[in-house]
Amino acid sequence: xxxxxxxxxxxxxxxPLFGRDDGSKEKLFIxxxxxNEQVLKTAEELANRLAEWNYWTxxxxxxxxxxxxxxxxxxxxxxxxxxxxxxxxALTAKIVDKKGGVLWESTTYKASPNGTNGxxxxxxxxxxLMRDLKKRYVVK
Numbered sequence: 001x002x003x004x005x006x007x008x009x010x011x012x013x014x015x016p017l018f019g020r021d022d023g024s025k026e027k028l029f030i031x032x033x034x035x036n037e038q039v040l041k042t043a044e045e046l047a048n049r050l051a052e053w054n055y056w057t058x059x060x061x062x063x064x065x066x067x068x069x070x071x072x073x074x075x076x077x078x079x080x081x082x083x084x085x086x087x088x089x090a091l092t093a094k095i096v097d098k099k100g101g102v103l104w105e106s107t108t109y110k111a112s113p114n115g116t117n118g119x120x121x122x123x124x125x126x127x128x129l130m131r132d133l134k135k136r137y138v139v140k
Contacts (some may be wrong), residue, residue, distance in 0.1 A: 001019070003010070010042060026054070026057070026066035027057045027058075027060050028056045028059065028066070028069055028095075029061065029062045029068050030058070030068075031062065031068050031069065031070050031071065032072075032073065033072060034073060036051045036073075037072040038122060041122055042073050042075075042089060042125065045122060045126045046069075049130050050130075051087060055134075065098075067097055067098075069093055069095050070093065071091070071093045073125070075088070075089055081137050086119060086121065088112040088121055089110065089113065089125045090110045091108070091125040091128075091129060092106050092108050093105075093106045109125040111124035
């Protein structure tokens with residue numbers, strides 16, 4: 001069962017992406033299929049970064065949205081060659097229109113907690129996703 005994050009308002013504005021000339025923004029809802037607390041914190045971090053960017057308008061329910069950002073985060077614990085323990089993350093995302101058509105799909109972003117990311121791998125994968133979203137959706 002999909003857990004739709006309702007405690008955070010998720011709106012994305014994508015007017016420039018689709019060539020709107022009336023200046024309106026499209027609404028985006030972030031959807032995540034997990035009840036894992038750390039995964040939900042990562043989704044919240046993404047919502048905060050998107051809100052700061054202010055490229056889309058975030059909405060609280062999928063029925064209000066023009067687009068869905070379907071987010072899949074896998075969290076795993078343990079020591080790896082690049083981390084000192086803690087939770088490692090793998091994040092993928094795709095933007096889907098109302099008809100279910102995929103408009104954009106990310107690669108898989110991976111991070112383990114270490115000194116370079118402040119021991120916060122969840123924020124690290126969100127930062128990587130945001131970098132690619134900004135490259136893809138900023139009108140030049």
